[in-house]
Amino acid sequence: MVFMSHRNRLLPPLLPEPIRRVEAGPWAIELLPGAAYATRYVASQATIGFAFDSQRGLHAIGSDRVHPFDATPNGLAFVPAGCDVLSESPKGGEYLRVMRTDGVALAGDRAFNNRIDQQAITLALRMRAALLHASVEDDWEAWALALAERAQDNEALSAPPLGSITGSRMRLLDEFIDAGLDGQLGIQAMAGLLGLSEGYFIRAFKNATGKSPHSYLIDRRLAKARALMRDSTARLAEIAQTCGFNSQAHMATTFRQRLGVSPAQLRIPIR
Secondary structure, three states: OHHHOHHHHHOOOEOOOOOEEEEEOOEEEEEEOOOOEEEEEEOOOOEEEEEOOOEEEEEEEOOOOOEEEEEOOOEEEEEOOOOEEEEEEOOOOOEEEEEEOOOOOOOOOOOEEEEOOHHHHHHHHHHHHHHHOOOOOOOHHHHHHHHHHHHOOHHHOOOOOOOOOOHHHHHHHHHHHHHOOOOOOOHHHHHHHOOOOHHHHHHHHHHHHOOOHHHHHHHHHHHHHHHHHHHOOOOHHHHHHHOOOOOHHHHHHHHHHHHOOOHHHHOOEOO
16 A cells, blocks of 8 residues: 555644635625534524535434434435424545534525535535635625525526436445446446446436536546545655646646646645
C-alpha cells in the first residue's frame, strides 16, 4: 500500500475538512463534508438538502420506524419544520443544507429525498463551488430562494422512476467503482456488472442520478481523493495514482474544473 511509506508518516497531521457556512439575508447555507455521522433532532425550521454523493445508512424521518436508506447522488431533499429526524451513516457523503433564519416558514409539510431535478443540480453545484472558493460575485440569496422553489415544486413530489438502477444495484456499482478506481473503469464494465446493455445502462443511470456514468465516475474519484486528503497523510501524487488520475496535475485540473479549488487549497496542515 502506498500510504505506509516513511515519507508519509513524517508529514504533519491534517485538519479534517470543515463545515463551510455562509449567512446571507434570511438564509443560512452549509456544506457538510463527506464523513461518518449520527444525529437526532426535531427540525426547528424547514431544511432543504442536496446529496452530492451516494449515501447509505439508517434513518427515521417523521416516524419512529428506523430503516435503511439509500440517498441518490444529486438527490434533492426536504425536511419540514417540526419533523423528528434520526439519521446515521458509517461513511456519509458531501451534503448541502439550506435554511431560513428569519422565522418565515417554507411551504411544505411532507419530507422527501432522492428527487432528481436538473435545475436544483445546477444550483447546488454552483453553491458548492462558491462555498469552497468565495467570490464577490456570489448571489447567495437568489440561489437559496431558487433552490427553495425547486423543493416546493408540487409537480415533482416523488422521485422519478429509477428504472434498473435500484438502491441495491447502486450499492453494488459503488463498491465496484471504489474497488477499481486505481485502474481503468469504463461504461462497458459498469453496464456488464448489472447485466445491462451500454445504451440502456446510460439512460437508466441518467434517470436515476441526473448525471452520466462518466461524470459520476469522475465524482467518485474526487470524493475518494478528498477522503484520503482528509484521513491520511499520503502525498498528493500518491493520492492521484490511487484514485485513477493520470497524474497529480490531472487531479489538480479536475479539482479546479469540478470544485473551483485546487487539492492543496483543501488540504490544510495543522500549524
